[in-house]
Amino acid sequence: MTKILVIHGPNLNLIGDREVDVYGATTLADINTGLAKRAAAAGLEVETFQSNHEGEIVDMIQRTDAAVIILNPGALTHYSIAIRDAVAAGKAPVIEVHLSNIYAREDFRHTSVIAPVAVGQIAGFGSSSYYLAFGAAQDILS
Amino acid sequence: MTKILVIHGPNLNLIGDREVDVYGATTLADINTGLAKRAAAAGLEVETFQSNHEGEIVDMIQRTDAAVIILNPGALTHYSIAIRDAVAAGKAPVIEVHLSNIYAREDFRHTSVIAPVAVGQIAGFGSSSYYLAFGAAQDILS
Amino acid sequence: MTKILVIHGPNLNLIGDREVDVYGATTLADINTGLAKRAAAAGLEVETFQSNHEGEIVDMIQRTDAAVIILNPGALTHYSIAIRDAVAAGKAPVIEVHLSNIYAREDFRHTSVIAPVAVGQIAGFGSSSYYLAFGAAQDILS
Amino acid sequence: MTKILVIHGPNLNLIGDREVDVYGATTLADINTGLAKRAAAAGLEVETFQSNHEGEIVDMIQRTDAAVIILNPGALTHYSIAIRDAVAAGKAPVIEVHLSNIYAREDFRHTSVIAPVAVGQIAGFGSSSYYLAFGAAQDILS
Amino acid sequence: MTKILVIHGPNLNLIGDREVDVYGATTLADINTGLAKRAAAAGLEVETFQSNHEGEIVDMIQRTDAAVIILNPGALTHYSIAIRDAVAAGKAPVIEVHLSNIYAREDFRHTSVIAPVAVGQIAGFGSSSYYLAFGAAQDILS
Amino acid sequence: MTKILVIHGPNLNLIGDREVDVYGATTLADINTGLAKRAAAAGLEVETFQSNHEGEIVDMIQRTDAAVIILNPGALTHYSIAIRDAVAAGKAPVIEVHLSNIYAREDFRHTSVIAPVAVGQIAGFGSSSYYLAFGAAQDILS
Amino acid sequence: MTKILVIHGPNLNLIGDREVDVYGATTLADINTGLAKRAAAAGLEVETFQSNHEGEIVDMIQRTDAAVIILNPGALTHYSIAIRDAVAAGKAPVIEVHLSNIYAREDFRHTSVIAPVAVGQIAGFGSSSYYLAFGAAQDILS
Amino acid sequence: MTKILVIHGPNLNLIGDREVDVYGATTLADINTGLAKRAAAAGLEVETFQSNHEGEIVDMIQRTDAAVIILNPGALTHYSIAIRDAVAAGKAPVIEVHLSNIYAREDFRHTSVIAPVAVGQIAGFGSSSYYLAFGAAQDILS
Amino acid sequence: MTKILVIHGPNLNLIGDREVDVYGATTLADINTGLAKRAAAAGLEVETFQSNHEGEIVDMIQRTDAAVIILNPGALTHYSIAIRDAVAAGKAPVIEVHLSNIYAREDFRHTSVIAPVAVGQIAGFGSSSYYLAFGAAQDILS
Amino acid sequence: MTKILVIHGPNLNLIGDREVDVYGATTLADINTGLAKRAAAAGLEVETFQSNHEGEIVDMIQRTDAAVIILNPGALTHYSIAIRDAVAAGKAPVIEVHLSNIYAREDFRHTSVIAPVAVGQIAGFGSSSYYLAFGAAQDILS
Amino acid sequence: MTKILVIHGPNLNLIGDREVDVYGATTLADINTGLAKRAAAAGLEVETFQSNHEGEIVDMIQRTDAAVIILNPGALTHYSIAIRDAVAAGKAPVIEVHLSNIYAREDFRHTSVIAPVAVGQIAGFGSSSYYLAFGAAQDILS
Amino acid sequence: MTKILVIHGPNLNLIGDREVDVYGATTLADINTGLAKRAAAAGLEVETFQSNHEGEIVDMIQRTDAAVIILNPGALTHYSIAIRDAVAAGKAPVIEVHLSNIYAREDFRHTSVIAPVAVGQIAGFGSSSYYLAFGAAQDILS
Numbered sequence A, B, C, D, E, F, G, H, I, J, K, L: 001m002t003k004i005l006v007i008h009g010p011n012l013n014l015i016g017d018r019e020v021d022v023y024g025a026t027t028l029a030d031i032n033t034g035l036a037k038r039a040a041a042a043g044l045e046v047e048t049f050q051s052n053h054e055g056e057i058v059d060m061i062q063r064t065d066a067a068v069i070i071l072n073p074g075a076l077t078h079y080s081i082a083i084r085d086a087v088a089a090g091k092a093p094v095i096e097v098h099l100s101n102i103y104a105r106e107d108f109r110h111t112s113v114i115a116p117v118a119v120g121q122i123a124g125f126g127s128s129s130y131y132l133a134f135g136a137a138q139d140i141l142s
Helices: A027-041 A053-061 A074-077 A081-089 A129-141 B027-042 B054-063 B074-078 B081-089 B127-141 C028-042 C054-063 C074-078 C081-089 C127-139 D028-042 D054-063 D074-078 D081-089 D128-141 E029-041 E054-063 E075-078 E082-088 E128-141 F028-042 F054-063 F074-076 F079-091 F128-141 G027-042 G055-063 G074-076 G083-088 G128-141 H026-042 H054-063 H076-077 H083-091 H126-141 I028-040 I054-063 I075-077 I079-088 I128-141 J028-042 J054-064 J074-078 J080-091 J128-141 K028-042 K056-064 K074-078 K081-089 K126-142 L030-042 L054-063 L074-078 L080-089 L128-141
Strands: A003-007 A045-049 A068-072 A092-100 A119-121 B003-008 B045-052 B068-072 B094-098 B120-125 C003-008 C043-050 C068-072 C094-098 C118-122 D005-009 D045-050 D067-071 D095-097 D120-123 E005-010 E047-050 E068-074 E094-098 E120-122 F003-008 F045-050 F069-073 F096-099 F120-123 G004-006 G045-050 G068-072 G094-098 G120-123 H003-008 H044-050 H068-072 H094-098 H120-123 I002-007 I045-050 I067-072 I094-098 I122-123 J001-010 J045-050 J068-072 J093-100 J120-123 K005-010 K045-050 K068-072 K094-098 K118-121 L003-008 L046-052 L068-073 L094-100 L120-123
Touching: A003 A053, A003 A129, A003 C003, A027 A045, A027 A129, A045 L128, A053 A081, A053 C003, A053 F054, A053 I054, A068 A081, A068 A129, A074 F079, A081 I075, A092 A129, A119 E094, A129 B127, A129 C043, A129 F069, B003 B027, B003 B054, B003 B127, B027 B045, B027 B127, B027 I002, B027 K074, B054 B068, B054 B081, B054 C054, B054 E054, B068 B081, B074 E082, B081 C074, B081 G004, B081 K005, B094 B127, B120 B127, C003 C028, C003 C054, C028 C043, C028 C127, C043 F096, C043 I075, C054 C081, C068 C081, C068 C127, C081 E075, C118 C127, D005 D028, D005 D054, D005 D128, D028 D045, D028 D128, D045 L120, D054 D081, D054 G055, D054 J054, D067 D128, D074 J080, D081 G074, D095 D128, D120 D128, D120 H083, E005 E054, E005 E128, E029 E047, E054 E082, E068 E082, E068 E128, E075 L128, E094 E128, E094 K074, E120 E128, E128 H126, F003 F028, F003 F054, F003 F128, F028 F128, F054 F079, F054 I054, F069 F079, F069 F128, F074 I079, F096 F128, F120 K068, F128 G128, G004 G027, G004 G055, G004 G128, G027 G128, G055 G083, G055 J054, G068 G083, G068 G128, G068 H026, G083 J074, G120 G128, G128 K045, H003 H026, H003 H054, H003 H126, H026 H044, H054 H083, H054 I094, H054 K056, H054 L054, H068 H083, H068 H126, H076 K081, H083 L074, H094 H126, I002 I028, I028 I045, I028 I128, I054 I079, I067 I128, I094 I128, I122 I128, I128 J120, I128 K126, J001 J028, J001 J054, J001 J128, J028 J045, J028 J128, J054 J080, J068 J080, J093 J128, J120 J128, K005 K028, K005 K126, K028 K045, K028 K126, K056 L054, K068 K081, K068 K126, K074 L080, K081 K118, K094 K126, K118 K126, L003 L030, L003 L054, L003 L128, L030 L046, L030 L128, L054 L080, L068 L080, L068 L128, L094 L128, L120 L128
Parallel strands: A003 A045, A003 A068, A068 A092, A092 A119, B003 B045, B003 B068, B068 B094, B094 B120, C003 C043, C003 C068, C068 C094, C094 C118, D005 D045, D005 D067, D067 D095, D095 D120, E005 E047, E005 E068, E068 E094, E094 E120, F003 F045, F003 F069, F069 F096, F096 F120, G004 G045, G004 G068, G068 G094, G094 G120, H003 H044, H003 H068, H068 H094, H094 H120, I002 I045, I002 I067, I067 I094, I094 I122, J001 J045, J001 J068, J068 J093, J093 J120, K005 K045, K005 K068, K068 K094, K094 K118, L003 L046, L003 L068, L068 L094, L094 L120
Antiparallel strands: A119 B120, C118 D120, E120 H120, F120 G120, I122 K118, J120 L120
């Protein structure tokens, strides 16, 4: 079955619990469930992965056999050239997502070192960012 | 009937005809048709508008009674503070879309003066960027 | 009768209706009325003009036979070199006004490309900015 | 009687005597007299103060019981964060004035560290800058 | 008959009348006449167009059937990415011209956002800049 | 018992052994012992943790039940937005400490991406930086 | 008796009275009393000094016979190279303190021109910043 | 006979032989011949000179008795203030030419230190750049 | 036996398999074999290590008993101050190597935060970069 | 008798006593004596003045009846626009001197805000800088 | 016989005699001898050339029939775009070498304008930098 | 006899003849004569040298047996790191001189790459700059 890998970067395990004003009340488990439902409906497999470790995210991107990757790099968005290089070297196209509108926050959040090697970016729609990315992944697969 | 306004900025009337390697072969008419179909299915009205004139886009944002605006500001993304101010002053939430991945192009295309006052941004998925934005608009309306 | 031309740039037609916390509750009609009263008292003609179109503002500056121009360029303050050039080429001295204190807002609002070719600048006094500028225009005329 | 304090920063004691091409031929005494006349007519007290010492200006802003301060910080406009902090901490609103159009002079004169904490700024009208500020102060008081 | 389109940007309608020290005493009509004579001699059609509106210039570049465009973008040289995109998307090669030596004027005039997508640039020769560009257009056509 | 967590970032395990001219001859064990003594005297628990891995430090900040965190991020001070986000999302206030005066060293050490979300910063007092931070933590707890 | 000199820079005489949300409700007199108590307990002399004048602070640093200086330069932190040079030339080590976390405020407050020549910096702990600095001074003296 | 001096800077002796994709297949000898023909037809003398040595180009500009200089400074365009000063001090007006469109190449090629003291600049028309400059020189001479 | 440690940073495990146009077709195993042969011939031990985790590379540099380290930090070259500090604190001299010419790639790859504390840098020779570094290590050891 | 005023800025009263490696062992009294001797020999009056207060230096420049001013602004060199304005407004030409070579020290010491309005600058010759300036003043007077 | 050309830029004739702490005690003659020995052993010809003149180095790169060039541009590394262009236009691949680790020296030495068009760079190994480059040249030739 | 070498950089052979408003009417021969007279009076030898070639100036600095060098690098002041390195490597101390006040001219003339390695700098006194430098050289020699 065709697989979509969803990677959640540092501190995303906290959403729904902390900084609710920025990220909303939905938990990561809620999002993973929402993605699983959509995958089931679409006849696709979804694998989800969260890590606070840059190296583990690089490892995961290198190892996966997924057809498309949905990647929320969290804080690593802004400096992890290692993840950028893994994305560029990888075979699966990558869709970058963000819960919040990173362009409406601090200046340092306006730059993504990963976006130039991703297919595209979806930011600012809360948990819907992931679901929209799921739709984009379906488009890419079809 | 609830209306979604879709604004296409300068030079977007040329897509499908010029610079096919950057923007793809889909025409603006194709996209407008695709949006109309989705709107019909969803019981929504879609109004589409293209202009090469910053002032006309500002006028349109001021005058519309749409519930959500999907805005592809084209080249004006990078300098039209007038459109930014219209978006900020407007009552309808605005979703910014781009056909191409602006972060994979020239440096001056990496900055959107409009993004900080939009709800969110979807970039890089070709004509699907619009359809994903339509989905996002539906989420906002529901 | 000696004429003073007052130009209101993009989105200023919305004041009093939108973003009341930034621009106050006075409407543009209120300001225009206030200016007309002062003009009547001073034996001067006031012409007022609002546009969201850079080109129309350039056209107006080129065509006017006013003796002094009071110009609130709105968002165009920060990037319209076309208006700057029209001001520099024009025969009438130009007084730049702003409702809000642009130096207390976002960084990009701290730079006016028009100020170097204006006579002077008055910013931050709400609708009084216009009335102070009217006084300054009277000084210039006398 | 309600008091308006007018502070003249470094080198403003020289105007009318030196650099007449930049600042005009009016002397500081002329301006102070002009302000006193306007105050008398308006039933207000005007206190004027000139100093070349940043510390004395800070002291004066801290100590005054004026209802409004008109402040021409002179060269200190561009670097005195100490005056900025005194303005921000003070109870009286502050109107920043400049004789010359600082935006038409050297680059380093385009930035005011004080403007962000002032009510507003009036620049470029020669001695009229002060009289316009007096009018603005009256508006604030009424 | 093969056509050369000549576009004059904002404020160029004023040359010969205003700021004669910068732009010389030749009027736009003089230049258009000079171009028409050269075209007649060369068996070419020349169409000339002046606008203060960015959008109209974009519209014109999109619609023209000219074989070569001679473009003096005026103030828009420095910020109109919309015109840049129209030039890049257009079928006709574009020659950028300037009356004055933009590199001998204010810093902000040293950068052209349009030059990178033009064939070349001719600046500083007064009305001769246009005639040299006409020669360059002939070279391109032959 | 109320707990204070002390986190030592990359390479801090080497102090006392390497670069003694920069960091002094005290070892990390010495510091941990000094903190433990102070904790015992104050009826508090101290937990100490050293890691060269950004991800482990993020994990630790997320998981701890400490009432206050004393954090020396080492080199990560200057780029780890992931740790910044963990600090911002965490419930325990964080005190940033540095052995050396980072402002007297290379330029890149003058910027802390973590300081804006910490309670405060103590830098330059060698091992005393930690003991002063312990005192600050006691103040916060009382 | 060994003396510790405590210097409070511009506007610090206002704390407790103005901008309580930034600096807290403690007054400078409270802090001076708190320092005096600690000094008495430690058998040390404390001299305190406040000035809004850069020159007086330089004079004081030059003249003092204190063994350690605790310096809160206030706004002068960010531009007074004169104080920096006095600190560098002085015989007594200097500890820089700030009531607020200067790194969580405006950008211009993130740079201290004095820190590179101080022993260390303590910022963000309100009045405790001074007491922590007193402890650091004791460490230096012992 | 009135003389036009044509100076070719470093590496221009290689054109036609190397990097044909950037500079075209025309050789420097071809260009010099083309210029000689035009000069003969116009009753003018043309002297051509190529050097890879900045100092020799300065020497030549100082010594020439030419009425106009056509200068392609090659790589020296971007840093030779010595040539700039020779141009500024010289009696003959200087026309700057470039074979390629320097604004469509690497960023460092977008700045000419010589342009501000030249009459004007012609860039991007291959060998025609020289012939257009020859025409411009004739205009200056007439 | 004297040991040389060779560290390969993030994504270097992919070379030979991915992005062959940038890094060539040689695999990491090939390089490790090539180094082992040279070591055997020279009577030296070579230990090789690859990791995508910054922290593991720091750990390894701290723990090794190698006499020289050959370090290809991969993407971490450009931001890992933690690795820089480990190199600076380490006892073994470090030789920085890169397969590709990092100065011919994206701007962000032109800066190495590690080079200032390395002995030297060898970049651009593909797998030979490692073998040249091996030779340099031998020079250092002799 | 024609007077030369010599102004020594902040911390210059310490030379010869502190930071002897930077400023040498000569005291300010030595320099003043050396200047007095030269003045006596030349039939000129020398007045010397030292202050740590920017305002006092401005006052002195405004009030003096000296024919030439020799000014060592010390740390104020780098930020005192108030002194710059006093120099520009003053009638006496000003010669800027520095004991040390400010271009061989920290970056912030490379910029003088005063030099653009001085006659010239002499830096790096220790106490001889003053004597050379005295010679330059004599040249100006003759 | 296949030739390797070795070019030594400005001031390299002084090594071994001056600034021995930076460049070591080896002379240029020593290095040339060392290269000649390696060449003899490898059946290759080595030609060495030193010049303080940018133009002569450009001339030499243009004229040589060497198969590989080893280039130490000395100070010209940082600004000679003329040499860069000669390298880019040349047929022989160029290896850039430096005796010292340029990344551990002044900021302006961290940028090489030549590196982007060289094959690769070897820096920091003293005279061994040249010998390593000789080895790299052999690799390229084989 | 002890020798002082005076080096005049590019275009200084033109002074007195060209740009008299900037450099004055004194010729280089006048200056050389003035220096020779002072040398004769002081029992010193003066050698003067002018070149428009960076390489010749480097050669001269390397070869001279002068005890002190007076260097006016002209335009090379701002970019010739080759001359800087020759100065730094040389045995003779170097005094940098400029006829004009380089700090009152274009921005690019405010930076000297040579000043950090010179003894000191004298600028702005016309031909007297050289004579003051001669005096400084005498001080150094005594």
